[in-house]
Amino acid sequence: MSVFSASIYLFFLVVTTSSLPRGKQLKCGYENCNLGKAEMVNVHLVAHTHDDVGWLKTVDQYYYGAKKRIQNAGVQYILDSVIKELLEDPNRRFIYVEIAFFWRWWHEQTDSMKHVVQRLVDEGRLEFILGGWCMNDEATTHYSAIIDQHTLGFDVLSSIFGECARPKVAWQIDPFGHSKEMASLFAQMGFDGLFFGRADYEDILNRIGPKELEMVWKANQNLGASSDLFTGILLNGYNPPPGFCFDELCTDDPIMDDKRLQEYNVDEKISAFLAWVELKSFTLKTKHLLLTMGSDFQYSNANAWFKNLDKLIYHINKKQANGSNVNLLYSTPSCYLYSINKANITWPTKKDDFFPYADRPHSYWTGYFTSRPSLKQYVRVSSSFFQTCRHLDVFGDLQNHIQIFKMWDALSTAQHHDAVSGTEKQLVAYDYALRLSAGTDACQSILNAAYKKMIPKTETAFPDQIFCNLLNISYCQATETMKQFTLTLYNPLGQDVADYIRLPVSSNKFVVYGPNLKPIPIQIVSIDAATQRIPEREESIANYELIFEYKIPALGFATFFVKTDKNENNKASSKEILIKKGEAFELNNGLVSISFDGVTGAMKKFGNLQSNIFTNLKQDYLYYIGYPGHNRSPADQASNNYIFRPWNNTPISISNGRNLQSVLIKGNCVQEVRQVFSPWVTQSVRLYKGQNYAEIEWTVGSIPIDDKKGKEIIVRYDSGVNNNYTFYTDANGRQMLERRINSRPTWPITMDEPVAGNYFPINTKMFIKDLNKDMQLTVLTDRSQGGSSLKPGQMEFMLHRRLLYDDDRGVGEALNELGVDGHGLIVRGKHYIYLDKVQTSTEFHRQQAIEIFLKPTLSFSQLNMHPQNWSSTFHTQWSAIQSPLPANVNLLTLQQWGRHKLLIRLEHIFEKNEGPLSKPVTVSLKTLFIPYNVTLLEEMVLGANLKLSDLHRLKWKMKDNFAFPDAVTVKSHDSLDVTLSPMEIRTFIVTFTKRKEQF
Known part of the structure; x- marks a missing residue:
C-alpha cells in the first residue's frame, strides 16, 4: 500500500484494510471462476451497472441521486442494494467499474460493512473491472492523463483490498470509438483483455459472418507481443437482451413462474431467451457467450434484477435434464475471458483502430472530437500543471497528499467519456471546470509551499506567489498592476527549454533581467482589438504585451525580473504597419519565410530557409x-x-x-x-x-x-x-x-x-x-x-x-x-x-x-528589493538533475509514493524507424537527481499496481501468425540503469536517500 493512498483515506476518516483481518487465504482471480459445463453452450450472465462520472447530472448529483427530474439515478443506492443482494446467494456475482463513485461510497461505510465487502471481493463475487477513476474517452484524451487516472483508481483498489481487487479486464463499453494507443496502454497495464460496446455499425455487420467480433488487437508495432490485447465487441452494446431488462427503470415484464397465476409467462420468456442465445451463438467462435445484464445506473433495486436472474438460470438449466445444451451461470468478463482462453482456438488479429464510429447511416460521432474546445484546453493545461505540482511536492519534500489528491481527482474525473469529450450538459461542463479550478488552487498552494523551502538561501521568507490563469486571453492582474515584479518559471521537462513569453502590461516601458541579472532583449506590442473585445477580460487594464525569451534548465526553475523603464525613449515598442490593399508582404526570421498575397492578403507561400524547402500554402x-x-x-x-x-x-x-x-x-x-x-x-x-x-x-x-x-x-x-x-x-x-x-x-x-x-x-x-x-x-x-x-x-x-x-x-x-x-x-x-x-x-x-x-508554470511576486539583493537572498536558477535527459526520453511521472519512495515513469517518445533518435537509449537513475541518491528500482506494470516480474498475461493463438518484433531492451533488477526501446514506457517505484545539500 502506498503511503500516498493511506494518507488520503485517513484524511476522510476511512478505515483501510490494514485494520481489517483477512482470515484464511482465499483464492481469487481466475482460480475462482466458474468455467461452466463442457460441451454445453455456457451463457455468462454479467450483472453490471454503467455509472457515468457526470453526463446529464454532475458527479455529486449522480452519486446522491439528486435532480431526478433530469435522470433517475443514484449510485450510492446501487452499491447499497447490490451488496445486500450478493449476500443472499453465494452464486451471485456483480462487477463494478467507476472507482470515483466506489471510493465515495467506501469511506461512508461501517467497519462491519467493510469486512463484508472485503470478503465478497476475496471470493470473486464482487469484481472490479477496468479499475480506473472513470471510464475515459479514447479520442480526446492525452496518454499522460489516461495513465494518471487509471493509476489513481488502481492505487485506491490496491490500498483497500490488495491483489484480489486488481482488475484483469478493460471494460470500455460506452466510449464512442476506440484508440490503438488506448489498447496498447491497457496491455502495458497488465490487462488480459478488453471489451467494448460501440463499433461502427458496418464494421460489426462485416464481422458477424466470419465470426470476428473477437480478435487479438496488435496495438503497438514498436512493443511486440507485450502490447497484444484480446478484444471483444459486445453485440448488444452493454444492454440486456430485448425483453430481459429487470430494472426498475425498465418496462419489460418480470419472470412470472407461479402456474396458479394468470400472468404465468415462463415458457414464452425461456423461448425468447433461448432464441437470443441461439442468434448470438452464430456470431462467436466458442461455446461461451457473454451477456450483459444491466445498463446505465441500474441495480438501485438489485433485488428485482437478481430475483429474476435467479429464475432465468433455474428454469433454463432445468431443461438440461430434457436434452438442452444451454447452461446459464453468473459470471464476470474476466471469467468469460479465461473460459474462452481455455478453448485454445485461433483468433483473427487487428492492427488499426476503431475510429471514426457511426451507429447508423449519416451518423458519424466525429463532432465530439472538437465539442467544447475551451474545456478541452482547460483539461490539457490542468494535466500539464499536475506534472509540475507533483514535481515540486517531491523536491520540496512536502508529502502534501491531500492537495495532490484534489487535483488528481478533478483531472481524473475530467477524462470521463462525457467530460473532456464535450458530450455533457452545459451545467455539467461548468461543474467539471469548477472542479479543475479547485484542483488548480490546491496545486498552486503546493507550489507556494515548495518554493518557500527550495528558493531561499537565508532565513528570509520567500514571498507568496501569484498565479495568472487567464494569460491565454492576455489578462493577468499581477503584471498589469505591479510596476516591478518577479517571474518564476518551473520547467517540468527533463531537457533545458527556451521559448518566448507574452505578459499583459499597462505600460510600454519595461526592462527585463534574467536569472544572471543581465538585461534581456524585449519587445512590446499592443494588444489587438480581437483580444480587447473578449468579455472575460473586461476588468483588464492592459493595453500592451511584453515579450521576451526565457531559458530554463531541465526539471528546474528560473527567476526573471521585470521593472518599469524610466527611459522615455524605450526602443522596445514595435511599429505596427497597416498593410495597404494590393500590397504583398512577408514574414522572415532567417529560418522560416511566409509570404502573403498582395490581392487578398491571405497566406500564399511557406518556406524552410535552412532546408531550402518551399510550398504554396493558402x-x-x-x-x-x-x-x-x-x-x-x-x-x-x-x-x-x-x-x-x-x-x-x-x-x-x-x-x-x-x-x-x-x-x-x-x-x-x-x-x-x-x-x-x-x-x-x-x-x-x-x-x-x-x-x-x-x-x-x-x-x-x-x-x-x-x-x-x-x-x-x-x-x-x-x-x-x-x-x-x-x-x-x-x-x-x-x-x-x-x-x-x-x-x-x-x-x-x-x-x-x-x-x-x-x-x-x-x-x-x-x-x-x-x-x-x-x-x-x-x-x-x-x-x-x-x-x-x-x-x-x-x-x-x-x-x-x-x-x-x-x-x-x-x-x-x-x-x-x-x-x-x-x-x-x-x-x-x-x-x-x-x-x-x-x-x-x-x-x-x-x-x-x-x-x-509541458509548458513551464508561471508565477509572480512583487519585487520589493533590488535584483542584486534578491539574488543574494534567493536562488534565481536551479535544476533537480545532474544533466538533461536524452532528447528522446521524457520523464512522464515523478510523484511521492511513500516515505523515501518515488513513482517514476520514463518513456521513449519515438517510434521505430523514425531516424537516429529511434534507437534504444539508456538512462542512469543512480545519481540523476541532485537532491537524492537512488538505491533501489522496483519495476512495475504501467499502472503501478503489480510488480512487472509478477505479471503473467494470458497467451492467445493468432490466425495469421503475425507478430511485431518484441522491444529489445535491458531490464536488469540489479542495475540502476534504465534502457528504453522506441515507444516504451517503464514504470518504477524508486527507493532513495536524501543528500545533505539539496538546494
Whole structure:
C-alpha cells in the first residue's frame, strides 16, 4: 500500500484494510471462476451497472441521486442494494467499474460493512473491472492523463483490498470509438483483455459472418507481443437482451413462474431467451457467450434484477435434464475471458483502430472530437500543471497528499467519456471546470509551499506567489498592476527549454533581467482589438504585451525580473504597419519565410530557409452549416455534441474572398501579422527569433446564429504537398496512424457522409507527406480537435462549434456555449506549422508536442528589493538533475509514493524507424537527481499496481501468425540503469536517500 493512498483515506476518516483481518487465504482471480459445463453452450450472465462520472447530472448529483427530474439515478443506492443482494446467494456475482463513485461510497461505510465487502471481493463475487477513476474517452484524451487516472483508481483498489481487487479486464463499453494507443496502454497495464460496446455499425455487420467480433488487437508495432490485447465487441452494446431488462427503470415484464397465476409467462420468456442465445451463438467462435445484464445506473433495486436472474438460470438449466445444451451461470468478463482462453482456438488479429464510429447511416460521432474546445484546453493545461505540482511536492519534500489528491481527482474525473469529450450538459461542463479550478488552487498552494523551502538561501521568507490563469486571453492582474515584479518559471521537462513569453502590461516601458541579472532583449506590442473585445477580460487594464525569451534548465526553475523603464525613449515598442490593399508582404526570421498575397492578403507561400524547402500554402477560415434535423430517421440526423453532419459538404469561406485587413509588426523578438477574416474570426501569424516554425493564434467567436443556422468552424491549410489523400494523425499523443480518405483498413465502407465520415481525432498533431519529394507539412495543436485531409495537399481542423439542434444521443440540448456576456463563447487557440524533410519533421513533432504539452508554470511576486539583493537572498536558477535527459526520453511521472519512495515513469517518445533518435537509449537513475541518491528500482506494470516480474498475461493463438518484433531492451533488477526501446514506457517505484545539500 502506498503511503500516498493511506494518507488520503485517513484524511476522510476511512478505515483501510490494514485494520481489517483477512482470515484464511482465499483464492481469487481466475482460480475462482466458474468455467461452466463442457460441451454445453455456457451463457455468462454479467450483472453490471454503467455509472457515468457526470453526463446529464454532475458527479455529486449522480452519486446522491439528486435532480431526478433530469435522470433517475443514484449510485450510492446501487452499491447499497447490490451488496445486500450478493449476500443472499453465494452464486451471485456483480462487477463494478467507476472507482470515483466506489471510493465515495467506501469511506461512508461501517467497519462491519467493510469486512463484508472485503470478503465478497476475496471470493470473486464482487469484481472490479477496468479499475480506473472513470471510464475515459479514447479520442480526446492525452496518454499522460489516461495513465494518471487509471493509476489513481488502481492505487485506491490496491490500498483497500490488495491483489484480489486488481482488475484483469478493460471494460470500455460506452466510449464512442476506440484508440490503438488506448489498447496498447491497457496491455502495458497488465490487462488480459478488453471489451467494448460501440463499433461502427458496418464494421460489426462485416464481422458477424466470419465470426470476428473477437480478435487479438496488435496495438503497438514498436512493443511486440507485450502490447497484444484480446478484444471483444459486445453485440448488444452493454444492454440486456430485448425483453430481459429487470430494472426498475425498465418496462419489460418480470419472470412470472407461479402456474396458479394468470400472468404465468415462463415458457414464452425461456423461448425468447433461448432464441437470443441461439442468434448470438452464430456470431462467436466458442461455446461461451457473454451477456450483459444491466445498463446505465441500474441495480438501485438489485433485488428485482437478481430475483429474476435467479429464475432465468433455474428454469433454463432445468431443461438440461430434457436434452438442452444451454447452461446459464453468473459470471464476470474476466471469467468469460479465461473460459474462452481455455478453448485454445485461433483468433483473427487487428492492427488499426476503431475510429471514426457511426451507429447508423449519416451518423458519424466525429463532432465530439472538437465539442467544447475551451474545456478541452482547460483539461490539457490542468494535466500539464499536475506534472509540475507533483514535481515540486517531491523536491520540496512536502508529502502534501491531500492537495495532490484534489487535483488528481478533478483531472481524473475530467477524462470521463462525457467530460473532456464535450458530450455533457452545459451545467455539467461548468461543474467539471469548477472542479479543475479547485484542483488548480490546491496545486498552486503546493507550489507556494515548495518554493518557500527550495528558493531561499537565508532565513528570509520567500514571498507568496501569484498565479495568472487567464494569460491565454492576455489578462493577468499581477503584471498589469505591479510596476516591478518577479517571474518564476518551473520547467517540468527533463531537457533545458527556451521559448518566448507574452505578459499583459499597462505600460510600454519595461526592462527585463534574467536569472544572471543581465538585461534581456524585449519587445512590446499592443494588444489587438480581437483580444480587447473578449468579455472575460473586461476588468483588464492592459493595453500592451511584453515579450521576451526565457531559458530554463531541465526539471528546474528560473527567476526573471521585470521593472518599469524610466527611459522615455524605450526602443522596445514595435511599429505596427497597416498593410495597404494590393500590397504583398512577408514574414522572415532567417529560418522560416511566409509570404502573403498582395490581392487578398491571405497566406500564399511557406518556406524552410535552412532546408531550402518551399510550398504554396493558402489558408482560410470556413464553416459548415450544422444539419438542422429532428432525428426521426438517419436522413434527418442533426449535428450536435456527438455527431458532426454538415448541411452541405462544401464549407463557406468566412472571408468570402474579401481582402483581409492585415497589420504587420516587426521587432527584435517576433514578427507577426494580425489579420481580420470577419468581425468574429481573427488570427495572428508569428515567427519568433531563432524558431524554425510558425505559430498561428486563432480567435473564433462569438459565432453568429442570427440566421438560425448552427455553424462548425474550420481552418484549412491548402498546400502544394502531394499526399494523394493519405495523411497521419496521432493516437492520444503517441503513435502516428496512417489515414486514407473514404477507406477503412478492414472493411469496404459505404461513405454516405464524405466530410464527417473522413474526420479523425487529432490529439496533438497531423501531417501530410509528399509522395514525390522528401517533404512533410506538420501542424501541431494545443488541444484535441477533429480534422482531415479531404483533398491532396489539404489539412483542415475543426476549431469551434455552435449548434441549434439536439442530435438525439441523450444530452437533450443544443451545443450552444455562451460567454459571460450572454453571447456565444469566444475561443482562442494555437497551431504550430512546420515544413521540412520527413526525418527532421519527425524529430520536430515528437519533441515539440511534448514541449507544447509541458509548458513551464508561471508565477509572480512583487519585487520589493533590488535584483542584486534578491539574488543574494534567493536562488534565481536551479535544476533537480545532474544533466538533461536524452532528447528522446521524457520523464512522464515523478510523484511521492511513500516515505523515501518515488513513482517514476520514463518513456521513449519515438517510434521505430523514425531516424537516429529511434534507437534504444539508456538512462542512469543512480545519481540523476541532485537532491537524492537512488538505491533501489522496483519495476512495475504501467499502472503501478503489480510488480512487472509478477505479471503473467494470458497467451492467445493468432490466425495469421503475425507478430511485431518484441522491444529489445535491458531490464536488469540489479542495475540502476534504465534502457528504453522506441515507444516504451517503464514504470518504477524508486527507493532513495536524501543528500545533505539539496538546494
